Each structure stands twice: as structure tokens, then as C-alpha cells.
Amino acid sequence: MEHQVQRVRDAFLSGRSRPLRFRLQQLEALRRMLQEREKDIVAAIGADLRKSEFNAYIQEFLTLLGEIDLVLEKLPEWVKATPAKKNMLIMLDEAYIQPEPLGVVLIIGAWNYPLVLLIQPLIGAIAAGNAVIMKPSEVSENTAKILAKLLPQYLDQEFYGENIKESPDYERIINLRHFKRILSLLEGQKIAFGGETDEATRYVAPTVLIDVDPESKVMQEEIFGPILPIVSVKNAEEAIRFINEREKPLAFYVFSHNDKLVKRMIEGTSSGAVTVNDVVVHFMLNSLPFGGVGSSGMGAYHGKHSFDTFSHQRSCLLRNFKREFVNKLRYPPNSQSKVDWAKFVLLKQFSKGKLGLLLLTFLGAVVAVLVKAGYF
Numbered sequence: 001m002e003h004q005v006q007r008v009r010d011a012f013l014s015g016r017s018r019p020l021r022f023r024l025q026q027l028e029a030l031r032r033m034l035q036e037r038e039k040d041i042v043a044a045i046g047a048d049l050r051k052s053e054f055n056a057y058i059q060e061f062l063t064l065l066g067e068i069d070l071v072l073e074k075l076p077e078w079v080k081a082t083p084a085k086k087n088m089l090i091m092l093d094e095a096y097i098q099p100e101p102l103g104v105v106l107i108i109g110a111w112n113y114p115l116v117l118l119i120q121p122l123i124g125a126i127a128a129g130n131a132v133i134m135k136p137s138e139v140s141e142n143t144a145k146i147l148a149k150l151l152p153q154y155l156d157q158e159f160y161g162e163n164i165k166e167s168p169d170y171e172r173i174i175n176l177r178h179f180k181r182i183l184s185l186l187e188g189q190k191i192a193f194g195g196e197t198d199e200a201t202r203y204v205a206p207t208v209l210i211d212v213d214p215e216s217k218v219m220q221e222e223i224f225g226p227i228l229p230i231v232s233v234k235n236a237e238e239a240i241r242f243i244n245e246r247e248k249p250l251a252f253y254v255f256s257h258n259d260k261l262v263k264r265m266i267e268g269t270s271s272g273a274v275t276v277n278d279v280v281v282h283f284m285l286n287s288l289p290f291g292g293v294g295s296s297g298m299g300a301y302h303g304k305h306s307f308d309t310f311s312h313q314r315s316c317l318l319r320n321f322k323r324e325f326v327n328k329l330r331y332p333p334n335s336q337s338k339v340d341w342a343k344f345v346l347l348k349q350f351s352k353g354k355l356g357l358l359l360l361t362f363l364g365a366v367v368a369v370l371v372k373a374g375y376f
Helices: 002-013 020-036 038-049 053-078 116-127 141-154 176-186 236-244 259-267 304-309 321-329 336-347 352-372
Strands: 104-108 131-135 190-193 207-210 227-229 251-254 273-276
Touching (some): 002 104, 020 038, 020 053, 038 141, 053 116, 116 131, 236 259, 251 259, 259 273, 321 336
Parallel strands (some): 207 227, 251 273
Antiparallel strands (some): 190 207
């Protein structure tokens, strides 16, 4: 148990539960669990209390779904600092009340309402940014079992559980050659997290490298593996310079709450694509072209962009012999008036002094067309 508690404490200290976006995502996942697994949970409550499906839904599910909807709507407002009333001594100073998470909290459920009395406090704990340890009632054992099974599937727990190697969701390197290639990228590097490998199963743990030399091998090629090298920079300008000194990347990811900084990073660099505060998801939107620039690739595809990439835009112009008289501007003998007309037609330029002459010529051409068409 101490080990489990320490894991939760470490998770809280990492700061992962604090961002508003993370809290909202977890609440949405909790709502999805209640909606998608309603029948399983209702069956467990029925096995414990002989509570009918109708009563379980009215007494427990509706309350929770309403609570989650309320928090999702109001939480962006609740997390903001509230200005405090000031007196004359601090009139020119700033005073406010800022809600902050308590840390690691324990929620103990009760058997009489085994779902709502456990999940409703969980909603508030997540909303406040805490890391949570939950203890369902051991008396309502069926509900406890189903929640123990479902909650880790929907709510964040370090993604692959305590033993990453045993997780059914964690993938392996495609073959032995690429496994050894990735091992070679780790040689001489300072590993801050992970680093465990197993050749027999081609397993490479999620690995973070720090103090990475920009000229090292891991920074010179595409990794295609669970390795994250970190190169520290002093500021955004240094980061932009670092990026621009190298080949253009296929994708560029920026994480920041500062909209001006994000805009500066996008405008100051070039890449195949940009995603802000997430990774890869731009690939899933078929209205966005996916492709590289420079050494990261040629062309782009997805939806209509795929059609355009694999199509030749053939230029076609079909003239009509009936308008042959217009071509007289192109035929000799040449004259200044033809040049002036060409400027007017092609460049929309003309001399004010010759405007009368041009208009007269134009009227003459119109009359000629009308005569030819049989109007006179």
C-alpha cells in the first residue's frame, strides 16, 4: 500500500493533475465511463443491493451525470483567482484568493449508495486538481470490483500502469534490427527516466534523455521509438534559432499557455505541420494537408489534398473563331495605339492624355462588332 500511495504522490508532485485541460479531460472520461458502462455498473449494484435498474439510474447515475455537466461548465470560472477586498494600507497592491489542490486525497465509499458516494467526491477532487486514492466499501463487493476494473481504463493512472512491460497497450519495436538501432541511440546518453530494454521481446521502456548534445547520434536521425531527448535552451529565440539551423521537421509541437509565444514560435519556424498543446492529432483531420517540407518530404495528402497531389492541373483554353477580330491587336502592322490597348487590356495601364483616343477606338470596335452581328 505504501508503494501505491507513493506513486500517487509522485504523480501529484509532477504537476500532471493541475492543468485545467487535464482536469476537464478526466471529467469527460469519467462521464464517458458512466455512459458506456452503465449496464455493467447497474448489474453490479443490483448484485450487491438488489436495486432495480430504474432505481440505480435515478438515484445514482443521474446525480453523477448532472454533477459532471455542471463542473465541466463552471470549472474554467472556478479555478480563476478571486480579487480580495483591500484596505487603505494595501490599496495599490494586489490581493486575491487562488484555489489550489490539497494534494493527495483519500475518498472512502459507503455500501448503501456504492456508486454515487464514491464518484461524487471524486468529481470534486479531480476538479480541484488533486491526485486521488479511492477505497470503495468492501461490503458492496460487486460494485467495488467493477469500479476497480473500469476506473483505470478511463482515468489517468502514470498511461500504461505500474508495470509498463506487462501492459497490453504498450507496443514493441518492429524487428531486431530496429531494436538494436534504438539501443545504439542510447549509448553515452544521460537517462533521466526509463532506459529498460529486453531484446527477447524487443521491449524498450519510455525513456527520457537529458543534457543531450545536439550533435549526438540521437539528434541526427528520426528515432521511431519511445525515446525523448531533451535539449535545454534559455528562451524562445534560442529555441527558434536551434530549429532553423537544422533541416525542416515533418511536425513541430509547441506547448504553452502563452498565445503570443505560440504565435512567435510558429511564425519564426518552418515545418510540415504544427500542433499546439498536443501531438500527432493534426494527422487525424482530413481537411489539413499532411506532408513535409524540404528534407522532411514532398507533397501532401489527406482528403482533397490527396486528389490534388496526385493530379496534374492541366491548363485548357478553347478560343472561338467568331472573336478573331480581337486578335487584330496582336497582328501587324503595330502602332502606339495597339500598345496602349495592350497595356489597358493586359496591365490595366493607360495614359490620361490618350484616354479619349482609347475610348474612341473602343467605341469603334463595339460598332464593328454590332455591325458584324447584324444589328445595323
